[in-house]
Amino acid sequence: MGHVEAVSRSGTYTFSKPSQETIRLLAGLGVEGDVHLGVTVKHRGRVARDPSQPNLRQVHLIHAELHEELAEAGFAVRAGEMGENVTTRGLDLLALPTGTRLRLGSEAVVEVTGLRNPCVQLDNFQHGLMKAVLGRTEDGELIRKAGVMAVVIKGGDVRPGDPIALEYPPEPHIRLAPV
Numbered sequence: 001m002g003h004v005e006a007v008s009r010s011g012t013y014t015f016s017k018p019s020q021e022t023i024r025l026l027a028g029l030g031v032e033g034d035v036h037l038g039v040t041v042k043h044r045g046r047v048a049r050d051p052s053q054p055n056l057r058q059v060h061l062i063h064a065e066l067h068e069e070l071a072e073a074g075f076a077v078r079a080g081e082m083g084e085n086v087t088t089r090g091l092d093l094l095a096l097p098t099g100t101r102l103r104l105g106s107e108a109v110v111e112v113t114g115l116r117n118p119c120v121q122l123d124n125f126q127h128g129l130m131k132a133v134l135g136r137t138e139d140g141e142l143i144r145k146a147g148v149m150a151v152v153i154k155g156g157d158v159r160p161g162d163p164i165a166l167e168y169p170p171e172p173h174i175r176l177a178p179v
Contacts (some may be wrong), residue, residue: 002090004162007078015121017080025108027155030058031085056113056179064089064149073132079140091150097173103165107156114179117131118146140143149179
């Protein structure tokens with residue numbers, strides 16, 4: 001079982017999100033006080049294309065192990081600095097199937113909708129970071145390591161140290177794709 005290592009939010013369009021003692025998840029909306037809160041898309045590029053799209057990116061989760069991998073490659077990245085709301089430890093987020101539900105603490109439940117598609121803002125934060133969060137399988141398939149996106153199924157407060165329990169969707173499982 002994994003746990004929450006850090007929680008973050010930002011009320012403005014900033015790349016990094018300051019760490020908090022607690023965040024409140026609101027069912028069907030996202031993180032209270034976060035700029036990406038809402039039923040419809042809030043990411044600027046997606047709003048420009050079609051503002052009526054459903055917001056499948058209400059909560060961004062990254063595994064703390066990625067920060068350690070990046071540190072070994074010479075990057076200094078702390079929780080929240082890549083825009084995530086929840087930093088986890090002890091879960092292979094990238095291997096979860098679409099539709100997996102994560103119970104964060106005693107109340108909140110999010111459902112994984114897909115992979116975060118890394119963007120050039122990563123390089124604006126630290127040169128070369130975008131390339132560092134991408135990889136290739138032996139077959140040449142692109143691996144996106146910049147975390148997963150989720151929607152809030154059940155609201156509640158989330159804090160560092162909270163346990164994370166998994167509930168897998170019915171089979172057949174669908175592999176995560178960018179959202």
